[in-house]
């Protein structure tokens with residue numbers, strides 16, 4: 845009996861490691877997570893999403909980029925979506941994120 849429990853435990857942890865990378869949207873290449881829809885809707889209109897996925901910036905630098913586009917490139921006010929977009933960008937495209945394994949997708953976390 846004990847043996848079976850151990851085996852199940854190692855199978856579960858193996859599964860968790862195997863699926864720990866975030867899924868990416870096939871068209872834009874953006875990570876699919878909370879905020880993805882807002883970013884796709886607001887940030888892929890004037891240029892490709894590559895400009896985002898190839899960048900790594902801190903929260904402040906993302907905010908500066910957004911303000912710069914708003915002041916000089918005609919980016920509209922992001923209003924209620926702005927904090928969601930900034931959270932998404934900082935979570936997935938920040939300099940600290942590069943060497944770290946992604947968090948578990950929410951459907952695998954304990955409820």
Ligand code: HEC
Pocket residue numbers: 883886887888889890891895896899909910913917918919920929933
């Ligand atoms: C109204 C048009 C427009 C929209 C919408 C827009 N951008 Fe831009 N963005 C530009 C232009 C123009 C440039 C500079 C030209 C270029 O490099 O292609 C640029 C450049 C950038 C850059 C590279 C410059 C830098 O600061 O390093 C990033 C990153 C970027 N945009 C991210 C975003 C994000 C994130 C969003 C959504 C919040 C967004 N863009 C929405 C027009 C836009």
